[in-house]
Structure formats: structure tokens, C-alpha cells
Amino acid sequence: MLNFEEELKKFKPSLEIEDAEDIIYNQDLDDMSDVLIKLLKDAKQEAESTKRSK
Amino acid sequence: MAIATYKKLESLSNFFYNDGLEKAGVRDLSGAIDSLQQSLKMDKNNIDARNLLGLIYYEIGEVVAALSEWVISKNLRPEDNIADEYMDMVRNSPAKLENINQTIKKFNIALNYCHQDSLDLAVIQLKKVLTINPGFIKAHILLALLYLKGGNYDRVKVEAGKVLKLDTGNLTARRYLKEAENMIAPGEGGKLASDTSSSKNDDIIRYNSGNEMIIQPRKQSAFTKSGSIWGIVLGMILGIAAACFLILPQRIESINSNTKEKIANISEESDSKSAKIAEYERQIQNLKTENDKLTKEIGGYEGGDNTSISSASNSLMKAIGIYLNDPSDIDGMVQAMDKVNIDSIKRSSYPDFYALYDALIEKVGPKLAAPYLKDGVDAYKKKDYDTAIQKLNKAKQYDGENNVNILFNLANSYYEKENKDAKDIAAAKELYKKIVDDFPNSQSAKTAKTKLAEINSSGD
Numbered sequence: 001m002l003n004f005e006e007e008l009k010k011f012k013p014s015l016e017i018e019d020a021e022d023i024i025y026n027q028d029l030d031d032m033s034d035v036l037i038k039l040l041k042d043a044k045q046e047a048e049s050t051k052r053s054k
Numbered sequence: 055m056a057i058a059t060y061k062k063l064e065s066l067s068n069f070f071y072n073d074g075l076e077k078a079g080v081r082d083l084s085g086a087i088d089s090l091q092q093s094l095k096m097d098k099n100n101i102d103a104r105n106l107l108g109l110i111y112y113e114i115g116e117v118v119a120a121l122s123e124w125v126i127s128k129n130l131r132p133e134d135n136i137a138d139e140y141m142d143m144v145r146n147s148p149a150k151l152e153n154i155n156q157t158i159k160k161f162n163i164a165l166n167y168c169h170q171d172s173l174d175l176a177v178i179q180l181k182k183v184l185t186i187n188p189g190f191i192k193a194h195i196l197l198a199l200l201y202l203k204g205g206n207y208d209r210v211k212v213e214a215g216k217v218l219k220l221d222t223g224n225l226t227a228r229r230y231l232k233e234a235e236n237m238i239a240p241g242e243g244g245k246l247a248s249d250t251s252s253s254k255n256d257d258i259i260r261y262n263s264g265n266e267m268i269i270q271p272r273k274q275s276a277f278t279k280s281g282s283i284w285g286i287v288l289g290m291i292l293g294i295a296a297a298c299f300l301i302l303p304q305r306i307e308s309i310n311s312n313t314k315e316k317i318a319n320i321s322e323e324s325d326s327k328s329a330k331i332a333e334y335e336r337q338i339q340n341l342k343t344e345n346d347k348l349t350k351e352i353g354g355y356e357g358g359d360n361t362s363i364s365s366a367s368n369s370l371m372k373a374i375g376i377y378l379n380d381p382s383d384i385d386g387m388v389q390a391m392d393k394v395n396i397d398s399i400k401r402s403s404y405p406d407f408y409a410l411y412d413a414l415i416e417k418v419g420p421k422l423a424a425p426y427l428k429d430g431v432d433a434y435k436k437k438d439y440d441t442a443i444q445k446l447n448k449a450k451q452y453d454g455e456n457n458v459n460i461l462f463n464l465a466n467s468y469y470e471k472e473n474k475d476a477k478d479i480a481a482a483k484e485l486y487k488k489i490v491d492d493f494p495n496s497q498s499a500k501t502a503k504t505k506l507a508e509i510n511s512s513g514d
Contacts, residue, residue, distance in 0.1 A: 002233050004203045008169070010226075011196055013162040015118035017155045024122045031098035032063050 067097035074106060082223030083110050083191075101131050108140060114221065115190030117144070117154045157187040164196065173200055191221055198230045210234035367407060369393040374414055384421050391422060396451060415452055423453035427460055434463055439471040455492075461485050462498040469505060483509050 015023055070093030077086035087110055093103040108123030121144065124137035144151055160183045167176035180197040183190060198213035211234050217227035373390035376383050394411070401408050415422070430445035446464035454460055465485035468478045486502035486509070493499050 002199075002202065002229070004199070007199050011165055011168075011192070011199075013165055014116060014158045014192060015122075016158050016162070017118055017121075017151070020118050020121055020125075023118065024125050027122065027126065029098050029126065031094065032066075032096050033060060034098075036059065036063075 063096050064100075067093045067100045067103065069093075070096060071100055071103040071106070074103065077223065078106065078110060080222060081220070083114055083221040084225065085223040086110055099130055101127050101135060101137075104130075105135075105137050105140065108137065112140070112144075113189065115154070115157070115187055115192065117151065117158070153186055157183045157190055157193070160186075161190065161193050161196075164193075168196070168200070173203065176200055177204075188216075189220060191217055191224065194220075195224070195226050195230070198227065202230055202233060205237075207234040207238045211238075363399060363404060363407070366394045366396075366399055370407065370411055370414070374410065377414065377418060381418070384418070384425070387418060388422055388425060391452075392448075419452040420457065423449040423451075423457060423460060426452070427457070427463070430460075430467070431463055434467050437470075439467045442467040443471070458489055458493040458496050458498050461489050461493075462502065465489065465502065465505070469509075479509060 070089045074086040074089030074093060077083075077089060087107065090103050090107040090110070093100055094107065097103075104123050104127040108120040108127065111117070111120035111123060121141070124140050127137040128135055128141070160179050164176040164179035164183065167173070167179060177197065177200050180193050180200070183193045184197065187193070194213050194217045198210045198217070201207070201209040201213060210230055214227040214231035214234065217224050218231070221227070369390050369392075373387045373394075376386040376390060380386075396411065399407065426445045426449035430442045430449055433439070433442035433445060443464065446460055446467060449457070449460045450464055462485075465482045468474065468482035468485065471478055474482075483506065486506045489496070489502040490499050490506065
């Protein structure tokens with residue numbers, strides 16, 4: 001038996017034309033390569049900080 | 055980052071894109087969306103994946119999401135991008151875009167109704183949405199959920215079927231369909247599983263006859279049920295309320311409108327009457343002016359000191375009559391002529407009267423003047439200048455042109471009068487001048503010259 005309230009929560013309001021600009025500007029466009037670059041950058045910074053502390 | 059890693063990511067992105075494309079090919083739109091989103095997570099610059107994702111969004115009625123994907127795609131690759139065509143397609147039919155936007159708004163309103171527990175209103179709204187945009191999958195699914203909640207399992211099946219026709223891989227639609235099928239599966243004694251749970255509450259009997267579901271309401275007497283009576287009472291109350299809120303204001307407005315119209319008419323009438331009154335007042339004023347003018351004119355005809363022309367004529371006639379009967383009766387003529395105030399009768403207006411008057415004066419003027427001259431001189435000697443002026447003026451009237459004594463004594467009376475004013479001096483000066491001009495050789499003329507010199511020197 002489905003729970004109506006729970007099912008209803010899954011429905012989100014549809015995007016209206018007036019909101020299009022905000023949606024485009026705020027869309028998260030990061031892909032896997034961005035994530036990897038960030039990871040590498042963080043690892044490098046961590047390594048440098050460890051080196052300095054020694 | 056190593057190129058190999060980047061190549062790997064690009065390859066994965068392409069793999070997901072191909073998967074998405076394949077799913078889209080068999081109208082598994084939900085699956086295609088998942089795959090394409092994965093593809094873009096691997097490589098955001100996969101333009102084909104992004105454009106296809108936009109296209110699928112458009113297909114399921116999410117126009118704004120579609121447009122945003124195409125705009126981003128265009129931004130990432132400005133040249134040689136099919137997103138241009140898609141956006142042109144939308145841009146060239148603004149009416150359709152507006153229509154779709156309206157359905158989106160209505161869907162959001164329906165969703166709001168659901169949260170407010172106004173499920174009936176939500177169903178109505180969603181039906182409207184789907185009439186305008188039958189491809190709006192989310193609306194179909196929400197409607198199916200509402201039917202599921204309301205126990206309309208057949209309709210759930212219909213809606214879920216429509217969704218699965220548009221999107222074969224829609225898991226939500228499949229779940230609802232399965233739920234509905236479970237609910238309408240035959241239970242014990244031929245009754246539906248759903249009926250066993252709901253029949254206790256809604257007092258209806260449902261059973262399957264072949265493939266048809268028969269819903270038979272239990273027979274009830276309207277008057278035996280208190281609920282029905284309450285319904286009738288409620289209906290009456292609502293009817294009265296409707297009359298009060300709908301008919302009464304209209305009626306009041308109508309009465310107000312009539313009253314305003316009447317007031318406007320009365321006001322117009324009043325204005326028109328005011329204008330007429332002003333016109334009449336103006337006419338009255340004109341008539342008064344004309345009346346005054348005519349009265350003055352009549353006064354002119356009648357004479358200034360209430361001696362009418364007719365009475366003057368009568369007196370003249372009487373004097374002429376006396377002259378004709380007895381020319382020596384000077385006293386009688388003097389008495390008759392005394393009533394003729396010749397100064398108040400215009401010569402130009404009564405030429406005949408004057409002709410007669412002049413004829414009489416020519417005959418008896420000096421004789422008529424004599425008693426007045428005598429009385430005037432006597433008064434002058436007594437220094438009663440006012441009486442002298444009065445008498446001598448009368449004498450002048452009868453014989454003023456020929457008798458220098460009358461003019462001289464009259465001039466002296468004016469000149470020597472006590473409390474004389476500028477008018478008296480002017481009269482004296484004129485008479486002295488006349489004496490000098492008309493009677494230059496007389497003794498009086500010499501004196502008149504002296505007097506004139508005195509007057510002129512005193513005037514300077």
C-alpha cells in the first residue's frame with residue numbers, strides 16, 4: 001500500500017519560464033574532471049603543508 | 055590531469071550518452087534522462103548529450119529545463135550547435151510557449167491544492183493542464199496518484215497507461231499501475247480487495263461482472279436520513295446567501311443607478327429653468343429700461359413741471375380766444391398764458407403749437423411782457439432779486455428780443471443777487487453780452503460793457 005503523503009513529497013513544482021534565468025545561472029556544471037582537478041589540488045596543498053610542518 | 059584520465063572520462067561520457075540515446079529510441083525517457091545526466095557528470099562539454107537531454111525534457115513537458123540545457127549548450131559551443139534550431143523552434147511559436155508556461159503554472163497550483171488537502175480542486179486543475187498539454191508526464195502521474203488516493207483504480211490504470219505510452223521506463227507510473235492492479239484484483243467472494251476495505255466506509259457495493267466493474271449504491275430514503283435533511287437545509291441556506299450576495303447587490307445597484315439618473319435629470323431640468331429665469335430677468339430689466347425711457351419720453355411730451363402739452367395747448371387756445379374776443383383784455387391773456395411753461399415744450403416736437411404761440415406773441419408779446427416787467431423792476435428796486443428774476447424772465451419770454459430794459463434789469467438782478475453763484479454770474483454775463491451785441495447804441499449797452507469788464511476782471 002502506497003503512502004500518499006510520502007508519494008506527494010516526491011513531486012516538486014515545475015520550473016516556470018520566469019525562473020529560467022536563475023536556473024541557468026545557478027546550475028551546477030561541475031563534471032568529473034572538475035572534481036578530479038579539485039582533488040589533486042587539495043592533495044597537493046596537503047602534501048605541501050605536511051612538508052612545511054616537517 | 056593526465057590526458058589518459060581525461061580520455062577515459064570522455065569515453066565514459068560517450069558510453070552514457072549512447073545508453074541514453076538507445077533508451078530514448080525506445081521511449082524510455084526516464085532511463086534516458088538518468089543516462090544523459092550521468093554522461094554530463096562525466097563530461098560537461100558533451101554537447102550531444104546535453105542537447106538530447108534538453109530534447110527529452112521538452113518531450114515530457116519540462117520546457118524550462120529543456121531551454122536551460124540548450125542555453126548552456128549554446129554557451130559552451132556557440133558555433134555549429136543544433137541547440138540553436140531547438141531554441142528557434144521554441145522562439146518561433148511564442149503562443150505555444152505561453153500555453154505551456156500556463157500549464158506549468160496550473161500544475162504548480164494543483165500541487166499546492168494537494169498540499170492543502172483540496173484534492174478535488176487539484177484533480178480539476180490537472181485535467182485542465184492535460185487538456186492543454188497531454189504530454190505533461192508529471193501531471194499524468196500526479197493525477198494518477200490522486201485517483202489512487204480516491205480509490206479510482208481504473209482511472210489510475212488509464213493515467214499510468216498514458217504515462218507508460220509516453221515514457222516506457224517511468225518507474226513511478228509502473229508502481230502506481232501495480233498498486234491499482236493489486237487493489238482491483240478479485241478478493242474473497244468475487245469482491246474487490248479495495249471494496250473490502252472501502253465498502254464499510256462509503257456504503258457502496260462493487261463487484262466485477264466479466265471485465266466490467268459494477269458499482270451499485272445502496273438504496274437509501276432521503277427523508278429517513280438526517281444527513282439528507284441537513285443537506286436540504288444547507289442548500290436553502292446557501293440559496294438565501296446566494297440571493298443576498300448576488301441578487302441583492304445587483305438590485306441595490308440598479309436602484310442607485312435609477313436614482314442617480316433621476317437626480318441627473320432633475321439637475322438638468324433645474325439648470326434649464328435657472329437659465330430661463332435668468333433670461334426672463336434680463337427681459338424684465340430690458341423692459342424696465344425701455345419703460346423708463348418711454349416714461350421719460352412721455353414726461354418730455356407732458357412737460358417737466360406736470361404741465362402737459364394738452365393743458366399748455368388749452369391755455370394757449372384760451373389766450374387766443376381772449377385775444378380774438380377782446381384784444382385789450384391783457385390781464386385775461388396774462389392769466390391764461392401764465393399756465394404755459396414754454397421752456398418744457400420742445401420746439402422741434404411741437405412745431406404747430408409754436409407757430410400759434412409765436413403768432414400770438416408777435417401780436418401781444420410786448421403787452422403781455424409789460425406787467426411782468428413792471429413787477430420785476432419793482433422787485434429789483436426792493437432788492438427782491440429772486441422775484442425780480444422770476445418776473446423778468448417771464449417778460450423776457452414775451453418780449454425779450456426787442457426790449458432792452460427787460461434784459462438789462464434781468465442781468466442786473468442776476469448780477470446783484472445776494473449769494474449769487476457761478477450760474478447766476480454766467481446768466482448775467484450772457485445777458486450783458488446780448489445787450490452789447492443787440493443794442494449797441496443804447497445807454498444800457500455802455501453800462502453792460504462796464505459790468506462785463508467787472509465780471510471778466512473778477513473772473514481772472
